[in-house]
Amino acid sequence: MTPRALRSLALAVLAFAGTAAGAHNFHMGIADISYNERTGNTEIVHTYTSHDVSTLLANLYGRSFDLGQADSEQPLRRYVEKQFQLAGPDNQRLPLQWIGVKADADSVVIFQEIAGTRLKPGTRIHNLLLIDFLPSQKNTVNLQTDGAIQTLIFDQDHIDQTVR
Numbered sequence: 001m002t003p004r005a006l007r008s009l010a011l012a013v014l015a016f017a018g019t020a021a022g023a024h025n026f027h028m029g030i031a032d033i034s035y036n037e038r039t040g041n042t043e044i045v046h047t048y049t050s051h052d053v054s055t056l057l058a059n060l061y062g063r064s065f066d067l068g069q070a071d072s073e074q075p076l077r078r079y080v081e082k083q084f085q086l087a088g089p090d091n092q093r094l095p096l097q098w099i100g101v102k103a104d105a106d107s108v109v110i111f112q113e114i115a116g117t118r119l120k121p122g123t124r125i126h127n128l129l130l131i132d133f134l135p136s137q138k139n140t141v142n143l144q145t146d147g148a149i150q151t152l153i154f155d156q157d158h159i160d161q162t163v164r
Contacts, residue, residue, distance in 0.1 A: 027137040034144045046110040067103035089122030123163040127154040
């Protein structure tokens with residue numbers, strides 16, 4: 001299955017999960033990390049359920065946020081940059097650049113990149129996004145730097161994993 005097909009499938013699952021009436025019991029997120037040969041950058045695209053992100057921000061900041069409005073991006077960015085990090089094989093934190101966010105009623109899509117860098121084996125991924133807030137949260141990371149896709153699952157017992 002191609003990365004685009006995997007991403008489409010994941011977005012369809014998230015969209016379906018987001019349409020469930022009321023509160024939902026299944027909490028998941030997905031991130032695609034891939035190297036773009038054309039730009040020489042590693043691109044990261046996170047997708048989470050809008051309801052979960054909105055509830056998290058309201059809990060953290062004590063007020064409601066409209067994820068489609070500009071004033072919600074900075075609090076979300078602070079949270080993401082604290083809870084999602086990459087460190088190279090030398091244990092040095094990699095400089096993730098915030099590209100932006102796109103939100104609708106069902107999902108929040110967050111865009112980041114690392115300029116001029118291809119992830120190497122031994123890179124450590126720290127992914128605590130929503131896991132610190134929702135005990136049942138599971139985050140899938142699909143990683144493609146060279147060839148085959150690596151899939152990593154992050155949960156309360158696995159918040160740090162290493163790229164093979």
